[in-house]
Amino acid sequence: MARPWKERVFMALLGAATVSGLTMLVLVLVEATNVLLPADTxxxxxxxxxxxxxxxxxxxxxxxxxxxxxxxxxxxxxxxxxxxxxxxxxxxxxxxxxxxxxxxxxxxxxxxxxxxxxxxxxxxxxxxxxxxxxxxxxxxxxxxxxxxxxxxxxxxxxxxxxxSGRDEGAFGWITINYVLGLLIKYSSGEWTQPAEETLVGALDMGGASTQISFVPGGPILDESTQATFRLYGANYSIYTHSYLCFGRDQMLQRLLAGLAQVRLSSPTAGLVRHPCYHSGYQATLSLASLYESPCVHAAAPLNLTQNLTVEGTGSPGACVAAIRELFNFSSCKAPADCAFDGVYQPPVQGPFYAFSNFYYTFSFLNLTSRQPLGTANTTVWEFCQRPWRLVEASYPEQEHWLRDHCASGLYILTLLLEGYGFSAETWANIQFQNQAGGTDIGWTLGYMLNLTGMIPAKAPAQWRAQSYGVWTAGVVFVVLTLAAIVGAAAVHLFWVQD
Structure with a gap:
């Protein structure tokens, strides 16, 4: 016996509601899986x-x-x-x-x-x-x-x-501002960009060069010192300059060569008294080894086959005087916008992070806790005046660089104050760090950040389109399910009343 038409309609609507509901459930599960799966790395x-x-x-x-x-x-x-x-x-x-x-x-x-x-x-x-x-x-x-x-x-x-020196300085600047969360930051469930006023400058020193990079207070007047790039949808323009031959190792070579040249014409030509080495220190080295680098220039023809005996005198005042000879402070036509050696530089402003050899030297001297300039100066001078035998006894496992920390400390003070133009007031804006947020500070991360701008993303726009389509289909199936349920209920009511 055939079923009444009302029963057939009721069963059809109920089946449609079941199929529509199950389809909607599958779509929701698929979308939830997409949302919960970790992004490809x-x-x-x-x-x-x-x-x-x-x-x-x-x-x-x-x-x-x-x-x-x-x-x-x-x-x-x-x-x-x-x-x-x-x-x-x-x-x-x-x-x-x-x-x-x-x-x-x-x-x-x-x-x-x-x-x-x-x-x-x-x-x-x-x-x-x-x-x-x-x-x-x-x-x-x-x-x-x-x-x-x-x-x-x-x-x-x-x-x-x-x-290039400019790229090295610029990428270092990107690195430090990124790891400090000053280029992009995750807040309240979304990525935001902090105000430009919070950006920090970068001070980097390797073995052969040193770099300074920061956002100046006004326009950059020399295009050769300007670096521009686009990160996280924002454009940046910074001042940056790299000084070749002013890194720690080359500075030490130039310093020793300069002291040697003064002595080579004296009766004690083979003896060099070094004010930046501790009193009691003595070493012998070949003169030729001083002139292997293009940074070291001989003022006159030299007999490079002879050896030099170097004796420390532990005289920080004389050491600073010798270090100043490495700079040309008189070549700036407009001192307000010039660092040294005739290089254009706007006045420093804002906070700075000093890393690499800036950090290594000041870490050794326990000067990375933002001590006042007077404390830093006193600490370096007192260390320079300690006899070599006491210094060796205090640091038995650090002999490789031990003799050079005095010169490096006084060089950093001279470079930052007389070279870059920091003062007793702006000194407090410098932090000596080599890591931030568990990341090493240097040019490599900045390079990789800049590089990722050239690597195609995993098509997030397509994900959004797929997501929109899935949820639209879900809404349609919700409406169909509800309509089928309401229709089935109505047919069932009329069927019962009959």
């Missing part, structure tokens, strides 16, 4: 080939970038064994081989499925800039050897090149 590798050593850093960031720039974090830092790559002039192949250990650590950290899509870059800084000036062929051989090793790795090798 991208990786990048950067080698920092400095003048005295090389470091490798691995960075990671979500593929769905924030305002076209990756939100990058440090995943690995590895110190390459041996000196900087510019030291391998007699064996360029070894420069490449020295990188294999840290590269292996990076490849072990990054999932194999990600290797081919991981960019890798090696940036050489002032040590290689100096070698390129001295012998461009040797510099080219070293870069070729490095590229030969890195190009064999399974990642996407972007090349090895010598960074």
């Amino acid at each position: 991208k990786f990048g590798i950067v080698f920092d080939a400095g003048s005295s050593h090389t470091s490798l850093f691995v960075y990671q960031w979500p593929a769905d970038k924030a305002k076209d720039t990756g939100v990058v974090s440090q995943a690995l830092a590895c110190q390459v064994e041996g000196p900087g790559i510019s030291s391998y002039t007699s064996d360029p192949a070894q420069a490449g081989e020295s990188l294999r250990g840290c590269l292996g650590e990076a490849l072990a950290l990054i999932p194999k499925a990600k290797h081919r899509g991981t960019p890798m870059f090696l940036g050489a800084t002032a040590g290689m800039r100096l070698l390129r000036q001295k012998n461009s062929s040797q510099a080219g051989d070293i870069l070729a050897a490095v590229s030969g090793v890195l190009s064999q790795s399974p990642v996407d090798f972007w090349g090895a090149e010598v960074l």
Whole structure:
């Protein structure tokens, strides 16, 4: 016997409601899965080939970038064994081989499925800039050897090149402002950009060069000192300049060579009394070793085969006088907008972070707690006046750089105060740090942040379109389900009344 038409309609509507409801549930589950799944992670590798050593850093960031720039974090830092790559002039192949250990650590950290899509870059800084000036062929051989090793790795090798001083300074500025949350910040469930007034300046010092970078109070009058870039949807314009030969190692070489030249014409030509070395210190070195760097110039022909005996006198006043000879403070036509050696620089303003050798020297002297300028000056002078035997006894495991901390401390004070123009009042704006938020401060992270602007994102716009379509379909099925349920209820009511 055939069912009454009302029963058939009721069963059809009830089935439609069930199918529509189940479809809606599946759509909701699919969308929830999309929302809850972690974003795909991208990786990048950067080698920092400095003048005295090389470091490798691995960075990671979500593929769905924030305002076209990756939100990058440090995943690995590895110190390459041996000196900087510019030291391998007699064996360029070894420069490449020295990188294999840290590269292996990076490849072990990054999932194999990600290797081919991981960019890798090696940036050489002032040590290689100096070698390129001295012998461009040797510099080219070293870069070729490095590229030969890195190009064999399974990642996407972007090349090895010598960074310009301006790029080194600018990328360092990006790094410190990023890790401090001053370029982009996550707040109240969304990414926001802090006010530009909160940005900080960067003071970097390597072995061969030193950089200063900051946002000035007015327009930048010399385009060669201006760096511009776009990050997280905002444009930035900063002052930056790099001083080649004013890094710590080259400064120490120039300082000793200058003192030696004064003595070479005296009756005690083989003896150099060094006011920046502690009293009681003595060492012998070859004169030729002082003139290997393009930063050191001989005032007259010298007999480079002779040796020098260097004795410390522990005289900080005479040390400062010798350090000042490394600068040309009289070449500035407009002192208000000039640092030294005739280089344009607007007045410093705002807070600054000083890292690398700025930090290493002041950390050794326990001066990284934002002590007043008077305290910093007194501490350095008192350290310089300590006899060498007491200094050696106090720091038995730090002999390599021990003799140089006096000169480095007085050099930093001279550079910051007389060179860059900080005062007793603005000194309080300088923080000496080498890490922030668990991330090393340097140019490499800034480079990677800038690089992520060129790497396509994981199409977040497409996700939004898919999300919109899924939820629209969900709403339609909700309406259909409710209509089917209401229709079934109405048919059932009439059926019962009959």
